Amino acid sequence: MNRYLLPLSVLGTAVGGAVLLRDYVAGGACPSKATIPGKTVIVTGANTGIGKQTALELARRGGNIILACRDMEKCEAAAKDIRGETLNHRVRARHLDLASLKSVREFAAKITEEEGQVHILVNNAAVMRCPHWTTEDGFEMQFGVNHLGHFLLTNLLLDTLKASAPSRIINLSSLAHVAGHIDFDDLNWEKRKYDTKAAYCQSKLAVILFTKELSRRLQGTGVTVNALHPGVARTELGRHTGMHSSAFSSFTLGPIFWLLVKSPELAAQPSTYLAVAEELGGVSGKYFDGLKEKPPAPEAEDEEVAQRLWAESARLVGLEMSGGSSVRGQPLPK
Numbered sequence: 001m002n003r004y005l006l007p008l009s010v011l012g013t014a015v016g017g018a019v020l021l022r023d024y025v026a027g028g029a030c031p032s033k034a035t036i037p038g039k040t041v042i043v044t045g046a047n048t049g050i051g052k053q054t055a056l057e058l059a060r061r062g063g064n065i066i067l068a069c070r071d072m073e074k075c076e077a078a079a080k081d082i083r084g085e086t087l088n089h090r091v092r093a094r095h096l097d098l099a100s101l102k103s104v105r106e107f108a109a110k111i112t113e114e115e116g117q118v119h120i121l122v123n124n125a126a127v128m129r130c131p132h133w134t135t136e137d138g139f140e141m142q143f144g145v146n147h148l149g150h151f152l153l154t155n156l157l158l159d160t161l162k163a164s165a166p167s168r169i170i171n172l173s174s175l176a177h178v179a180g181h182i183d184f185d186d187l188n189w190e191k192r193k194y195d196t197k198a199a200y201c202q203s204k205l206a207v208i209l210f211t212k213e214l215s216r217r218l219q220g221t222g223v224t225v226n227a228l229h230p231g232v233a234r235t236e237l238g239r240h241t242g243m244h245s246s247a248f249s250s251f252t253l254g255p256i257f258w259l260l261v262k263s264p265e266l267a268a269q270p271s272t273y274l275a276v277a278e279e280l281g282g283v284s285g286k287y288f289d290g291l292k293e294k295p296p297a298p299e300a301e302d303e304e305v306a307q308r309l310w311a312e313s314a315r316l317v318g319l320e321m322s323g324g325s326s327v328r329g330q331p332l333p334k
Contacts, residue, residue, distance in 0.1 A: 061276060182206060
């Protein structure tokens, strides 16, 4: 029996060390215990994955949660799950299709009419590495959903967010932004051969540029906005990558995935942190990698690119013609 003690001890130490290393790599839980009783929260793409877990975390902290999703059957089911798990009955499902500017406008109008206040907006929904699809309005799908849809939604809700100040906007980007480039001559991939990976990286770079420019425009309003990379998570977002369809890649890369790929629960911690942490109340225009603030890629900090992208995005979504944004036409702070 004694001869098994050493191997078992070594195995136990190795397994324990691996679990600790995995928790360290994953970034850990939200360090803030702050609650948000009575505060109205919108989470886009909240029927599954990181969005659902973020909504659940914020429901646990007492928020009035609105799940904004394209698939209402899944959205209602997610809302029911969250209500049951948190015993917070202020969790509702609302229809929002970010691939339709009409749907975005209808959702924003309904929220403005019904809610009166919005304290936290989590722009979580995304598509990743999909085929060369286009939105209802003809935009390349990843740019259209990940950036333009949220760009319009946020602008249409800004007056409500300002009236509810202090309030926060959290934009989910990705570490993939470092490989992105904003091609103003072909934002929608109409001239070049479509590259689904490059299109995804461009969309996530656009999210950070939007965050930076919006932060400049919101100075002094009591509304903050930050972007984050939640980490790589086991969610439906990666369904177009093909990573899990190969038995060889699953076998050879399985241990690496186990170490580096977060659960949706862990991946939701950075969004939760940015939404509730009292110490982040005055922090705006920043990029977080997990729970830590870090500098983004150089192009993400280019003010000229950010301003140009804002103007082009406003033109594409017809923001100048909309009546919901007091940021429209506002001069930049000196």
